[in-house]
Amino acid sequence: MVFKQISLILGALLGLGAISLVFTGIPRGQETVTQLDYPPFQAVYILHEPDAWGIDIALIYERGEVDNTYVEGLAHYVEHLAWANVFSGAQAGVNRHSNAWTSATTTMYFQSSSYDGVQAAMQRLVNTAKPLQLDADYMTKEVDIIQRERDQRRLDRKTYDATESEMRVLSGDSVFARSVIGTRQQISQFDADLAKKLHGQTHHLNAATLVIKGDISVSELQSFLNELEYPTLQSTSETAMIPEEFEAPFRSEDTVSRPDMPSALVHYNHLFAVDGCRSYADCDARVDMVWRILTSTRDGGLVSPLQYDAFLARKMNVALWRYWRDAFVLRVEMHAETDIATSTALAQLEQTLKDIANTGVSVEVFDILHKDAVTDVKTDELYAQDEYDNIVNAVSHRRPYYDAIEYYQAMAALSVDDINEFLKALNDDSRIVIRRYNP
Amino acid sequence: MTTAVSSYAAIIPKGYFMIKLFKYVVIALCLITLTACQSEQNREIVELETPDGHAMTFMPITEKGVTDVTVRLAWATDWSMDPDMNQTVPYLSREAIANSGTADMSLREIIELFEDKNSYAMVAVGAEHVSFEFEFPNNYQNDVFPVVLDFLTNNQPEQRWLDRLRTNLKTTQAAHNAHVSATTFQMAARAVLGDTPLFQALFLENLEAFDDVTLGDIADWKQTHIHNKPVSIVVTGATSSKKAMDIVDRLLAELPDPIDQVQPIDTVFEIPAGKIYVNLPEAEKTFMAMIGNVPATDYTDAFQDLIALKVLGGGVESPINLAVRQELGASYGMFVELFRYNMRTRGLTLGGEVEGAKLADAFNSLSLAYDDFVTQPELPAFDETRNLVADEWHQKTFSVNGSARMIETNNIDPITPFPGLDVWDYVQDQTKFLVMERVKTAFPNSTDMLWIAAGPKPSDWPDACVVQSLDDVDACLQQ
Numbered sequence: 001m002v003f004k005q006i007s008l009i010l011g012a013l014l015g016l017g018a019i020s021l022v023f024t025g026i027p028r029g030q031e032t033v034t035q036l037d038y039p040p041f042q043a044v045y046i047l048h049e050p051d052a053w054g055i056d057i058a059l060i061y062e063r064g065e066v067d068n069t070y071v072e073g074l075a076h077y078v079e080h081l082a083w084a085n086v087f088s089g090a091q092a093g094v095n096r097h098s099n100a101w102t103s104a105t106t107t108m109y110f111q112s113s114s115y116d117g118v119q120a121a122m123q124r125l126v127n128t129a130k131p132l133q134l135d136a137d138y139m140t141k142e143v144d145i146i147q148r149e150r151d152q153r154r155l156d157r158k159t160y161d162a163t164e165s166e167m168r169v170l171s172g173d174s175v176f177a178r179s180v181i182g183t184r185q186q187i188s189q190f191d192a193d194l195a196k197k198l199h200g201q202t203h204h205l206n207a208a209t210l211v212i213k214g215d216i217s218v219s220e221l222q223s224f225l226n227e228l229e230y231p232t233l234q235s236t237s238e239t240a241m242i243p244e245e246f247e248a249p250f251r252s253e254d255t256v257s258r259p260d261m262p263s264a265l266v267h268y269n270h271l272f273a274v275d276g277c278r279s280y281a282d283c284d285a286r287v288d289m290v291w292r293i294l295t296s297t298r299d300g301g302l303v304s305p306l307q308y309d310a311f312l313a314r315k316m317n318v319a320l321w322r323y324w325r326d327a328f329v330l331r332v333e334m335h336a337e338t339d340i341a342t343s344t345a346l347a348q349l350e351q352t353l354k355d356i357a358n359t360g361v362s363v364e365v366f367d368i369l370h371k372d373a374v375t376d377v378k379t380d381e382l383y384a385q386d387e388y389d390n391i392v393n394a395v396s397h398r399r400p401y402y403d404a405i406e407y408y409q410a411m412a413a414l415s416v417d418d419i420n421e422f423l424k425a426l427n428d429d430s431r432i433v434i435r436r437y438n439p
Numbered sequence: 440m441t442t443a444v445s446s447y448a449a450i451i452p453k454g455y456f457m458i459k460l461f462k463y464v465v466i467a468l469c470l471i472t473l474t475a476c477q478s479e480q481n482r483e484i485v486e487l488e489t490p491d492g493h494a495m496t497f498m499p500i501t502e503k504g505v506t507d508v509t510v511r512l513a514w515a516t517d518w519s520m521d522p523d524m525n526q527t528v529p530y531l532s533r534e535a536i537a538n539s540g541t542a543d544m545s546l547r548e549i550i551e552l553f554e555d556k557n558s559y560a561m562v563a564v565g566a567e568h569v570s571f572e573f574e575f576p577n578n579y580q581n582d583v584f585p586v587v588l589d590f591l592t593n594n595q596p597e598q599r600w601l602d603r604l605r606t607n608l609k610t611t612q613a614a615h616n617a618h619v620s621a622t623t624f625q626m627a628a629r630a631v632l633g634d635t636p637l638f639q640a641l642f643l644e645n646l647e648a649f650d651d652v653t654l655g656d657i658a659d660w661k662q663t664h665i666h667n668k669p670v671s672i673v674v675t676g677a678t679s680s681k682k683a684m685d686i687v688d689r690l691l692a693e694l695p696d697p698i699d700q701v702q703p704i705d706t707v708f709e710i711p712a713g714k715i716y717v718n719l720p721e722a723e724k725t726f727m728a729m730i731g732n733v734p735a736t737d738y739t740d741a742f743q744d745l746i747a748l749k750v751l752g753g754g755v756e757s758p759i760n761l762a763v764r765q766e767l768g769a770s771y772g773m774f775v776e777l778f779r780y781n782m783r784t785r786g787l788t789l790g791g792e793v794e795g796a797k798l799a800d801a802f803n804s805l806s807l808a809y810d811d812f813v814t815q816p817e818l819p820a821f822d823e824t825r826n827l828v829a830d831e832w833h834q835k836t837f838s839v840n841g842s843a844r845m846i847e848t849n850n851i852d853p854i855t856p857f858p859g860l861d862v863w864d865y866v867q868d869q870t871k872f873l874v875m876e877r878v879k880t881a882f883p884n885s886t887d888m889l890w891i892a893a894g895p896k897p898s899d900w901p902d903a904c905v906v907q908s909l910d911d912v913d914a915c916l917q918q
Contacts, residue, residue, distance in 0.1 A: 053830055053863075087756065114823060141768045144794070148764075148771040152792045155723040156618050260617075263610050296554070297547045308547060314603045338606060368555060375557060 033387060033403060034218055038225055040205040045391050045401070046221050047213040049384035055118050055214035056388060057111045059125040060395045062209070063202035064105040066175040066240040070198060071189045073146070073182020076102040078199045080142050082128045083109060102180055106396040107202065118216065119224050125210070129203045129231045132196050139192040146190065150181050158260050162267070162435065169252050170269050170433045174243045176324065205230065207239075209395045213388040242324065246271065249429035255342075255436045264342045264438045266334040268349060271431040273327050274422050280394075281402040281410035285373075286422045287328065289414055291320045292369045293361050293423075294330075300361035302332065305352050311337055312345045322397070330426065342436040357427035360420030370414060377408045479679060484846060489684040493691055495672035496846050497683050500839060507557075508580070508676035509843040510686055511572040512669040513851055515701040518660075519566040519640035525656065526639040527608075527648045529564040532660040534604040535596040536562050541589045546600075549586060558583045560590055566640050567704050567782060568671075568851055569664045574840055577677045584686065591665060592693050596657055609649050616644070619719060619726045620792070623893040626717050627730050627788075629912045630889060631710050632780060641780065644909065666697040671850035676839040708784040710889050713916050716903035717893035725798055725894030728790030729805065731883035733777065741777075743869055743877040744787075745828050748775050750818050751809070752789060753827075759789060762808035769797035773805065782852050787882070798892055798899040806885035813885075816878040821871045829866040836862075 036044040042062070068075040079102045099110040109128050113121040132139075154160055164179065171177035179186075212221060277283035295318050297303045307313045315335040323329045336345040361369075387404060394401035402410075481501045488494055518524050537560075540546040553559055560573035571591065575583040615621050625642045632638040639645060669691075674683035710732045733744060752759050752775035759773040775789035789809065793801045818824070836845045890903070897905045904915035 053833070054826060112827070114826065117823070144768045145764060145771055148769070148792065148794060151724050152771045156620075158614060158617070263606075297550050304547065311599065311603070315607050335607075335610075337603065372555060372557065 033391070036218065040230060041208055041210050042206055043209045045209065045211045046216065046218055047384055047388055047391070048217060049213055050215055052214040052384065055113050055115060055212065055216060057113070057121055057125060058211040058392050059109045059128065060209045060211065060392065061107045061203055062105065062207050062395070062398050063239065064103050064107055065178050065180045066104050066242060067202055068178070068198055070194050071182070072179050072186045074190060074194060074198055075107060075202065076180055077142070077146055077190045078195050078202065079107050080146065081132050081134060081139060081195055082199060082203060084138065084142065085130065085132050085134055086124045086127045103396060104176055104178070104180060105398055108392070108396060115215070119227060122224055123228055126205065126228050126230060129205050132199050136192060139195065143187060143190045146187050147184060150184065150187060153181060162258065162437065166267055166269050166433050166435055170271050170329070170431055172247050172250065172431065174246065175240050211388065211391050211395065213384055246327065246431055248431050250431040251429070253434040255439045258437045261437050264336040266336065266342050266346050266349065267435045268332040268346070269433040270330045270426070271323060271327060272425045272428045273430065274425050275326065276421060277326065279410065280399050281406045284322065285407060285411040285414055286418060287320055287322060288411070289370065289373055289419050290422050291318065292373060293365070293419070294318050294320065296369060298365045298368070300356055300365050302352055306334065306348060310348065312340050312348050313337065342439040346434065346436060353426050357423050360423050361416065363416050366416040366419060374412050377411045485680070487680055487684060489688045491688040491692065493672055493687055495674065495684065495687050496850060497680050498675040498842055498846060499678065499680070500676050505839065506576045506578065506677050507574050507839040508577050508674065508678045509572065509574045509840040511570060511673045511843040511847050513568045513570045513671040513847050514664050514666065515670045516567060516569050516664060517702045517704060519637050520702065520704055522636050524636065525648050525651055526636060527643060528652055528656050528660050529569070530608060530643070531601070531604060531649065531652045532657045533562045533564050534608060535601055535657045536594050536661065538600050538604060539594050539596040541593040541595055543589060543593070544586065549590060552582070552586055556583050560587050566637060570847065571665065572840065572843065588690060588693055594661070596654055598654060601654060601657070605649050605652065609646050612643050612646060619722050619724050619893050622717055622719060623726045623728055623891055626715065626893065626906065626909065626912055627728065627889055627891045628780065629909045630713065630715065630916055631708050637781065662695065663698055665694060667691045667694040668697045671847045673843045673846045673850065675843040675846065704781055705783055706781065708780055710786055711916055712887050712889060714890045714903040715912065715915050716897050716900050716905045717891070718897050718905050718907050719893055720895055722893065722895045724792055725795040725892060725899065726790070726792050727798060727801060727892040728788050729809070729885060729888045729890050730786055730788045731888035733785055733787045733881055733883065740877060740881065742866065743874045744777060746825055746869060746874050747816065747878045748777065748787065749824050749828055751775050751812050753824070758808045758812050759805055762804040763793070763801050767797060767800055767804050769793045769801040795894050795896050795899045798894065799902065802890055802900070810885050813878055813882045816875045818871050818874060825866055825869060829862050833862050
């Protein structure tokens with residue numbers, strides 16, 4: 001199976017920077033989203049929200065752990081240091097309204113502020129691009145903090161390491177197999193010089209998008225941007241080689257004894273490609289619809305044959321998400337009933353998935369669930385925060401931003417054929433990782 | 440935007456003026472038209488009495504895009520005070536009721552109908568109250584309401600579902616109890632509450648009790664708790680007061696009279712001072728906490744507490760994080776929060792996961808930082824912190840069901856803050872001076888608090904009394 005890059009979409013994404021002052025045209029309530037071309041940023045989005053009580057700002061570098069060529073987890077260490085670099089000597093209490101995050105594909109910094117504090121808050125975000133000038137002791141001590149963070153996130157969570165291990169196998173030898181937080185041993189290898197080097201390679205404003213939400217106009221924002229002090233610009237940083245192909249077919253199935261996990265569990269992970277999406281919004285709408293079908297009690301879903309009628313699974317969780325561009329992951333967690341072997345539960349799960357892929361969903365079920373989906377998208381209580389999250393989410397996944405109206409239109413335009421085409425992919429061999437715990 | 444407006448914003452957020460302006464416009468329109476809109480003003484909370492005589496609280500939401508209506512009922516319970524009761528029954532009843540059909544509809548049919556109509560119904564259980572909530576878009580009321588009524592009155596749990604739900608709850612609770620942090624709080628609660636039914640109800644330590652629950656127990660619990668004399672009735676959302684009262688009367692007309700008189704729960708538990716280390720040889724990490732009583736007399740106090748805690752523990756440069764994370768390097772982050780064992784027993788807890796080898800130093804640093812804050816509270820960036828707290832409350836109370844839940848909380852517990860739409864007015868009244876005074880006078884000193892940690896190595900904290908099990912806790916406190 002070959003997973004194709006959607007190079008045209010990538011090209012369109014990169015090309016957005018050349019469009020100056022594009023009104024994306026989203027009058028919903030009184031909010032509007034405007035995209036500005038304002039070098040040195042890669043892009044600037046402003047979501048004008050009249051009556052907002054405060055201002056939220058995000059600076060998102062489209063560089064994450066996949067762009068780190070050093071020891072795994074170093075990008076996360078760099079995020080800690082870059083943020084500390086900004087706050088050293090700052091007014092106490094200011095960073096109460098801040099946050100930072102590293103993912104596989106991005107490093108993000110967030111600030112909340114009153115209107116009067118916007119200039120300073122934006123300056124702090126921009127200062128994350130300044131060279132790291134923390135003293136050596138601080139940088140060494142921060143490694144301990146990262147160890148504590150890792151312990152907090154990983155230890156004492158019985159299924160977390162199992163899930164992480166499965167996702168690593170599913171990702172094969174691609175950059176997505178890299179751990180964002182790293183192992184204890186990897187963290188102990190963090191080095192201040194390496195961190196400075198990686199920071200210099202990744203924290204460039206020309207690879208960063210600024211997103212701002214609040215009662216602030218485009219002209220006011222431009223005034224703020226004009227007043228910012230920008231770090232000396234460096235050349236554009238290189239992004240990682242994100243694979244155009246994943247090795248497939250691939251199937252890894254194993255049984256694992258884990259007395260610390262409370263019951264007989266089946267984890268089924270399937271990485272597969274889907275061609276033919278009309279747009280990102282269209283593709284995400286398909287994912288939403290397929291998830292609704294799979295988790296529905298109606299024909300075409302997993303719930304009735306496995307849980308409600310057959311009593312094979314006493315509990316099930318189904319997740320479906322975009323892995324990268326046109327690649328998706330279906331993950332099913334089945335807690336087998338006490339008198340059901342995990343092998344039986346797995347066999348029935350795989351057979352049910354094949355049946356769903358081969359038969360598709362009926363027009364009747366599609367119509368019911370599609371109507372629900374369109375209603376949800378249309379009548380959900382949409383707030384500016386949702387749109388802000390949409391922008392941040394799009395940028396952090398390095399894909400074009402689409403607004404709620406475009407998503408609604410994409411959802412409304414879906415047909416049963418679109419969905420059945422997507423469902424067929426569930427039958428692909430592609431990459432499958434299965435673990436049966438305490439069989 | 441002019442300079443004058445932006446400088447104003449430092450004192451009072453701009454949205455405040457828009458809300459005020461909006462109110463005046465609505466009032467003006469009402470006066471002009473002389474319609475009934477005075478009683479249906481958007482997000483105005485009103486107390487009503489239905490034609491059948493039920494007292495209820497109503498808050499209409501007449502905003503563009505809002506179509507949902509939430510109905511929420513709460514009943515008092517004293518189940519958690521009765522030593523003869525199996526404390527797992529309420530939890531299993533909640534699950535069994537949510538996962539059963541009726542005489543007329545299968546579980547699948549009910550699920551699919553709710554799914555189709557963007558609706559839901561749920562039961563929530565607590566130590567002092569049981570709640571039932573359902574929500575539906577107003578154009579589906581005629582489709583959903585009869586099913587909700589059937590669901591509530593003719594619910595028929597099945598044995599095989601009960602067995603499945605029993606296993607689910609046991610395994611989920613066992614996994615929760617296995618966390619070092621959960622063990623810490625369970626032990627702390629045991630130190631405060633003793634081996635009481637309330638302790639079992641809140642912490643479900645005895646998982647074997649799930650095995651004893653029968654379908655008869657579920658039916659008895661439901662009959663005892665779901666009746667026509669709730670202590671709180673709330674309707675919020677896109678409907679009128681007339682329709683809201685009609686829903687309530689029709690619903691309660693189908694429910695039985697109460698069987699028992701519920702005894703009010705007014706026990707106040709004192710959190711004792713002491714130092715306890717819970718020895719968990721298999722634990723992978725160490726968790727620490729300091730716990731003390733913080734009484735609240737009204738929601739003014741509660742709001743001031745929230746602002747103070749945001750300063751004390753919010754962000755890596757807050758006093759407790761500076762001490763334990765930044766300077767000692769012992770933790771990724773310290774937390775501080777308010778909690779309650781029951782309505783009369785309110786406390787604060789601060790702590791977090793720490794490196795075991797630094798546990799004793801972490802307690803020392805944490806207590807020093809905390810005591811400094813309590814004796815000489817400094818409140819930097821006060822205005823922003825105050826607004827942040829207000830914003831969080833605004834978010835919580837903004838949705839249709841969020842509003843209903845907060846109003847219910849206010850109905851059954853008058854000391855919990857619910858300033859409603861006037862959150863900004865309310866918060867602006869909480870000055871820096873008031874918050875500082877509140878901290879100085881109401882927050883306990885660290886020496887009066889229970890210090891407790893759990894981990895694999897008792898030698899990490901030589902000062903503590905070491906316990907292995909719940910039964911050791913009492914003896915430890917008597918030392």
